[in-house]
Amino acid sequence: MSQSVSTTSNEVKKPWRFYIFVFLAPATFIYTVFAIYPIIESLRLSLYQAGDDEGVFVGLANYARLVSEPYWAEQFWNAFKNNVLLFAMHMLIQNPIALALAALLSVPTLRGAATYRTIFFLPTLLSVVVVGFIWQLILSPLWGVTPAFMNWIGMGSFFKPWLGLESSALITVTLISIWQYVGIPLMLFYAALLNVPEETIEAARIDGLNGWWIFWKVKLPLILPSLGLVGILTYIGNFTASFDLIYSIQGGLAGPNYSTDVMGTFLFRTFFGFQAQLGDVHMGATVASALFFIILIGVSLYLFGVQRRLQRYDS
Amino acid sequence: MLIRERISSVGIHLILIAYSLLALFPLGLVVINSLKSKKAIFRDPVGMPIGDAFSWKGYDSVLTNSDFPMYFGNSLIVTCVSLFFILLFGAMASHALSEYRFRGDTFIGLYLILGIMVPIRLGTVALLQLIVDLNLANTLTALILVYTAQGLPIAIFIFTEFLRSVSREIKDSARIDGLSEYRIFFEVVIPLVRPVIATVAVFSMIPIWNDLWFPLILSPGDETRTVTLGVQQFIGQYTVNWGAVLASLSVAILPVLIMYIIFSKHLIRGITSGAVKG
Numbered sequence: 001m002s003q004s005v006s007t008t009s010n011e012v013k014k015p016w017r018f019y020i021f022v023f024l025a026p027a028t029f030i031y032t033v034f035a036i037y038p039i040i041e042s043l044r045l046s047l048y049q050a051g052d053d054e055g056v057f058v059g060l061a062n063y064a065r066l067v068s069e070p071y072w073a074e075q076f077w078n079a080f081k082n083n084v085l086l087f088a089m090h091m092l093i094q095n096p097i098a099l100a101l102a103a104l105l106s107v108p109t110l111r112g113a114a115t116y117r118t119i120f121f122l123p124t125l126l127s128v129v130v131v132g133f134i135w136q137l138i139l140s141p142l143w144g145v146t147p148a149f150m151n152w153i154g155m156g157s158f159f160k161p162w163l164g165l166e167s168s169a170l171i172t173v174t175l176i177s178i179w180q181y182v183g184i185p186l187m188l189f190y191a192a193l194l195n196v197p198e199e200t201i202e203a204a205r206i207d208g209l210n211g212w213w214i215f216w217k218v219k220l221p222l223i224l225p226s227l228g229l230v231g232i233l234t235y236i237g238n239f240t241a242s243f244d245l246i247y248s249i250q251g252g253l254a255g256p257n258y259s260t261d262v263m264g265t266f267l268f269r270t271f272f273g274f275q276a277q278l279g280d281v282h283m284g285a286t287v288a289s290a291l292f293f294i295i296l297i298g299v300s301l302y303l304f305g306v307q308r309r310l311q312r313y314d315s
Numbered sequence: 316m317l318i319r320e321r322i323s324s325v326g327i328h329l330i331l332i333a334y335s336l337l338a339l340f341p342l343g344l345v346v347i348n349s350l351k352s353k354k355a356i357f358r359d360p361v362g363m364p365i366g367d368a369f370s371w372k373g374y375d376s377v378l379t380n381s382d383f384p385m386y387f388g389n390s391l392i393v394t395c396v397s398l399f400f401i402l403l404f405g406a407m408a409s410h411a412l413s414e415y416r417f418r419g420d421t422f423i424g425l426y427l428i429l430g431i432m433v434p435i436r437l438g439t440v441a442l443l444q445l446i447v448d449l450n451l452a453n454t455l456t457a458l459i460l461v462y463t464a465q466g467l468p469i470a471i472f473i474f475t476e477f478l479r480s481v482s483r484e485i486k487d488s489a490r491i492d493g494l495s496e497y498r499i500f501f502e503v504v505i506p507l508v509r510p511v512i513a514t515v516a517v518f519s520m521i522p523i524w525n526d527l528w529f530p531l532i533l534s535p536g537d538e539t540r541t542v543t544l545g546v547q548q549f550i551g552q553y554t555v556n557w558g559a560v561l562a563s564l565s566v567a568i569l570p571v572l573i574m575y576i577i578f579s580k581h582l583i584r585g586i587t588s589g590a591v592k593g
Contacts (some may be wrong), residue, residue, distance in 0.1 A: 003321035023411035024423065027404040027467050034464035035430050036447060038438025045440060101334060104327050110319075112328075119335045120580050122342070124576050127543045130567050133550055133560070134341050144559075145344065145360045168525040179337070211323075240434045244527045248547055264436075265526075271440055272532075284438040292437045299432045 039292065043287035055282065062286040072283070076290075078258055080265040086174055086262065087238040094178040095185050095230055102189035103215055116191070124183035128241075132248035135176045139163055163249065166259040171259050177245055181237070185230040192223035232302040239263055239295055263291050329412030344566065349373050349561035356557050359569070373558030377549075377566060381559075384538065386545035387566075393455050393541060397462035402512060402521050404587050405461070410504050413478035414486070424475070430468035435461070436528055446533055452534035461529055466519040473518070477511045478504070517578045524571065542567050 046062055048055035053286055066072045101120065105113050123131065138145050139162060147159045162172040197217050204218045243264025246254050254261035271276070271284030347364055348356045355368035355400065362368060377383050412424045435442075443452075451457040489503050532545040540548070546567050552558050 017415065017417070017496075018410050020415050020499075026400075027408035027471065028423065028426065030400070030404065031427060031430065031464050031467050034442065034445075034460050035435045035438065035467075036426075038440075038442035039433065039435070040438075041445075042438050042440035044424055059557060070398060078344060100487055101331070107324075107327060109324065109325060116331045118333060118575075119338050121579070122572075122575065125521055125525075125571050126342075126568060127527070127546070129525075129543050129547045129569075130564050132547070135343050138341055138344065139559075143357065148374050153524040162371070167573075181340075207491055213386055236434065244525075247531075248527065257337070267439075272382070281440055281444075288437050289438055290431070297434065297438070304399070 008021055011152055022303050036123060040286045043289050045282055046289040047289050051282070062282060063290065066286055067138035067285070075261065075266055077257070079261045079263050082170060082260065083239055083242065083262050085170060085195050086177075086242060087235060089171070089174045090181075090234050090238060091176065091231065093174075094182050095227075098185035098230075099180070099189050101182070101217075102186050102193055105186075105190055106193040107211075107228075117187075120186055123180045126180070126243040128180070129248040131176065131180045132245055135179075136163065136249055138189070139172070164256060168254045169250065169256055169259050173245060173249060176249070177242070184233065188226045188233075189223060192226035193219060216261065228302060228306040231306070232298065235298045235302075239291060243268065246300065263287065263294075267291065321480060331466065333338070345396070345561055346565050346568070349557070349558070349565040352554075353558055356561070370558065373556075373562030374562075374566075375486055376556065376559040377419065377562045381549060381563075381591075383542075383545060383549070383563065383566060385538075386540050386542045389455060389522060389539060391543040393458045395521055396455075397459045397466060397523055398516060398520055400463040401466035401470050402515060405467050405515065406474055406505065406508055407500065408467070409471050409474035409478055409508075410500050412475050414483075414504075416564075428468045428472045430465070431472060435465045439528075439532060443532060453534045453539050454541055455534065457533045458529055458541070462523045462526075465525070468513045473511055474508060474516050481507055513578060516572070520574070521571070 018110050045055075047057060047059060049058045049062065056125065066076050104110070105116060106245075114119065137143055139160075141161050143148065147156060150156045150159045162168040200218060200222070201214055206216050239262075241264075242262045244264050246260050246262055247268070250256075252262050252265060252274055254265040267287045269286060271279055271281065273279035344360065348360060350363075350364035350370065352370035353370065355364070355370070356360065359368070361468055364370075377550075382478050396427060408427060414425075426432075446452050446457045446461075449457075451460070473587065485507070486499055486503055489499050494502065524541075525543055526541075527543050527547060530541045531547075534540070549563050
């Protein structure tokens with residue numbers, strides 16, 4: 001993206017080519033007004049508190065309240081902790097499953113790989129609301145599908161209404177999310193595995209390595225860049241998109257007792273208010289901006305740390 | 316050696332089939348039970364909707380006694396119009412970025428794809444104020460504008476990468492023929508990008524159709540509800556009518572399923588070719 005093309009047909013310098021403006025203006029305008037401006041304006045709002053018309057400038061006071069004033073800090077750190085847990089569980093459960101399935105799919109002699117691929121990716125396309133309700137129904141003690149299934153495999157006594165228990169709600173929601181989204185890392189790993197040159201694998205085979213060792217010693221180091229990409233996509237998704245799932249399964253209060261609260265639901269409650277609590281534009285903007293910096297840190301670490309190191313492996 | 320390979324191939328298929336069942340079972344369960352009577356849903360959840368177990372009642376109450384058809388229309392309008400603008404404006408900007416050299420081209424190129432990494436949701440607080448100030452709250456226009464802004468970065472990224480790889484001879488010969496820059500875009504570039512249009516379309520469409528956040532915040536009114544928000548609210552009201560709940564879920568799944576069957580080749584090709592470059 002960064003390097004510009006040097007061989008241009010319009011080498012002769014023209015002072016003002018109106019058509020370039022015409023081509024760029026609509027996209028730049030809509031994107032600036034409805035994507036970039038609101039983010040910058042939210043950052044600005046986070047530095048003010050309600051007062052007269054324009055609000056009162058308070059510097060970083062809102063951020064200080066967010067992380068230290070008991071009412072806010074309790075919710076903020078709880079949501080932050082849950083988000084970190086969510087991210088860790090996706091990295092430790094979802095991505096290894098995706099890698100394993102991708103490794104099996106990329107076995108060259110495998111028949112029907114395209115069909116499996118299509119099926120595995122299907123849940124990813126569905127609305128989180130739909131997926132959330134489907135699993136809510138399936139796990140519901142009312143319907144009895146899950147208890148019946150567990151009786152059938154002889155583990156009936158282990159059934160509990162997992163989504164309703166404080167101790168198991170977050171992990172259950174995470175597993176639902178993994179069920180839905182495992183397709184994305186799966187595809188990225190799969191594509192990377194297909195790109196491993198045939199000669200490299202052949203050379204390893206001649207050296208006497210079997211399939212398992214070829215995967216660990218040859219293929220895995222070569223697909224490390226896609227591991228980095230999957231990591232950062234998981235990171236961004238967990239901090240922003242997790243709202244939809246939690247809100248549709250557990251509601252805006254992220255129950256039971258806030259045990260599934262994430263930054264998205266916290267932002268929603270702060271901004272719009274809930275029960276007796278009134279909505280607060282400035283604290284809402286502060287939560288959103290805190291989220292902005294959390295994501296910025298992740299993306300920077302990825303761009304300047306992980307990706308650079310991985311590229312060295314790659315070459 | 317051959318026997319060992321045969322055994323491991325059977326093992327691989329067993330694992331993959333097991334996971335396929337895990338992926339399909341919940342969806343199948345919902346669709347099957349949506350066609351059954353309430354009694355049958357509870358008596359035998361995994362039974363087929365045949366004989367006296369079959370009932371159309373769930374769909375009947377969703378399609379005739381609710382606003383679902385209208386929600387459907389809303390989602391369709393929002394998705395199609397946003398998609399049109401994303402594709403048109405995205406292709407125009409990508410053409411400018413890949414074809415011409417001008418002052419600030421690198422900067423504008425980076426600026427326009429920044430949105431891939433920075434989710435637009437983070438600006439929600441100010442965005443709602445802006446939409447209210449523009450008198451667009453509770454309109455489909457608000458959603459269309461926001462989704463267009465949200466979809467442009469990834470569209471521009473994919474289009475630009477693609478256009479840079481296309482030979483410029485065709486465009487240059489069109490210039491020699493005396494075509495204006497605008498006609499070159501519409502008559503030469505648009506047909507050129509056709510292979511990636513499907514990829515960009517599917518990538519942009521799915522998040523728009525499935526989004527809950529912006530419909531909930533920008534247009535929660537009854538007249539402007541999308542399917543996703545409609546399902547969410549509908550299920551909240553009708554928790555006792557299981558047939559209707561299951562039918563509404565099936566109705567929400569179907570269009571995505573049909574699109575997927577038509578476009579899955581493009582989608583998977585798009586992910587497997589473009590995204591790995593990261």
